[in-house]
Amino acid sequence: MIRRPLRSCGATAALSVALLLSSCTSATRLDGTQGAGSVHDPLFPALGNGGYQVGHYGLALDYDVRGGTLDATADISATAQADLASFQLDLQGMKVHGVRVDGESAEFSRKGHKLTVRPPATVKKGATFRTTVEYDGAPEEMTDADGSTEGWVRTEDGAFVAGQPAGSMTWFPGNNHPGDKAAYDFKITVPDGYTAVANGELRGRKSAEGRTTFEWHSAEPMASYLATATIGKFTVAESRTKSGLPVYTAVDPAEAKESAGPLGKLDEILDWSVKRFGPYPFSSAGAIVDHTPERVDWGALETQTKPVYAGAPDEGTVVHETAHQWFGDSVTPKTWKDIWLNEGFAQYAEWLWEEDKGGRTAQQQFDELYKTAEDDEDDENIWAFPPGDPGTAENVTGQPVYKRGAMVLQQLRKAVGDQDFFAILKDWPAEHRHGNADTQQFIDFCQDRTEVDLTDLFDDWLYGDGKPDWEY
Structure with a gap:
């Protein structure tokens, strides 16, 4: 949406x-x-x-x-x-x-x-x-x-x-x-x-x-x-x-x-x-x-x-x-709490499309968002709540679900590398084709495909309060 x-x-x-x-x-x-x-x-x-x-x-x-x-x-x-x-x-x-x-x-x-x-x-x-x-x-x-x-x-x-x-x-x-x-x-x-x-x-x-x-x-x-x-x-x-x-x-x-x-x-x-x-x-x-x-x-x-x-x-x-x-x-998400699996991916698709068409890279779009202040009301405060836990029905379509959700994926791309990341983008929808899935299944799915420990990444970017640290 x-x-x-x-x-x-x-x-x-x-x-x-x-x-x-x-x-x-x-x-x-x-x-x-x-x-x-x-x-x-x-x-x-x-x-x-x-x-x-x-x-x-x-x-x-x-x-x-x-x-x-x-x-x-x-x-x-x-x-x-x-x-x-x-x-x-x-x-x-x-x-x-x-x-x-x-x-x-x-x-x-x-x-x-x-x-x-x-x-x-x-x-x-x-x-x-x-x-x-x-x-x-x-x-x-x-x-x-x-x-x-x-x-x-x-x-x-x-x-x-x-x-x-x-x-x-x-x-x-x-x-x-x-x-x-x-x-x-x-x-x-x-x-x-x-x-x-x-x-x-x-x-x-x-x-x-x-x-x-x-x-x-x-x-x-x-x-x-x-x-x-x-x-x-x-x-x-x-x-x-x-x-x-x-x-x-x-x-x-x-x-x-x-x-x-x-x-x-x-x-x-x-x-x-x-x-x-x-x-x-x-x-x-x-x-x-x-x-x-x-x-x-x-x-x-x-x-x-x-x-x-x-x-x-x-x-x-x-x-x-x-x-x-x-x-x-x-x-499809198992519950509405998992809505970032819809919106974060769709937002990231927009970033990838622009990158592939010779515009800003996904990393550049990430960087621009990261500079957003924690009290920036004009951007509906993308740090207001973690995308993996919207907390209330009012937040189900909030900007953290979209934009910070996409940022989670860019951090994942940096952590595992392009080869594994783009394989995940294909393998995840293939494994759950026409079914339902939740966030923990996605986390486990990603961890199974890399030797990089993704615990801190998901803890901070998906579930952490406030503005996470930049690098891992």
Whole structure:
């Protein structure tokens, strides 16, 4: 993700993530045959649910652009990790009309953003079961703990949809935590003349009675926060890279002129990324550039296969979000505390791109940042907290996660040398392809590949308070 400087947001009906996620009062620990209402994420304790692992989401979404309402059905296939007499899904707002488990009507209740489902018979441990939720209503925006806007955001010609960290539950029920990844299919129905863009590949488009249904398929595992169903009047382009990778871009005409240059380099950026980070991890690529309201106060999100840009991106932002396809999308953090594994790597990719194109080296960019004073408010104080331990939800997209996270990698490069470092940049996403990983796994991974003792480096740069010493 790329954050813009915060702007003043007008009055909205947005739900505050800071309030929503400050406690886990609706959660129930896995106990006997109750699925837990939390996975106890250290930064967002009310997100996610225990007792099952989702394998596939099938989302049928019919959107009334003029009224801003959604009529939807979610089919969720999951595997029980315990005997389940009940389990929970995350869904904020909307009205649930009915729930079925394996085709049979199920009792359900709601408290906060938790939808509790009680199937007619206990789902046995190891069984794969299908939950169908029928719901409708006006999807809500959310205000993040840091004050920025996410979720289902209405635009002048549709909706801009982004889910980091919690916004996916504003438009579909699910296990809303990066630790549970699944395949997705989308059927999105909109008025003729509008385009609905989601993750993966467009498998079909059907029109009837003045409405068009777009069918998207995303086969590779995906965290819920990376899902999108962005709707608008886009200019669409479809192409292939030299290696044959399908590329789909959807651009709001208001952003087309300024987007043309950066998006024109997408193929080059993809090819460069493959050389630096290894094989591209998905079966397609692309971009969504929307013209968003002023209250959308961030620049881009690494939506899987198609980053979404809240306005025309610059070249560095395209590099950043493309790198996330390896670091964040394919290799996804186990918890939000590990977010530097996304943002530090994507920030460092920007440094490498500039270095490889004959600009400042990564070391020069490191040096410039290191000179930043500890009380420099203009740079949001990159020494305010350690990137490996953001501490609070408000800090999950703070500058230390990005910039000091990238500095960790530059110090690692200096410590182990270019040969081992650039091997790590390829081997790490290869070893955890389409999975989840945490910071300790990365530390162990690096230490296994060098005889240099990295203990002090990670202790000081990743976890140390304040401005670390320069050299090791």
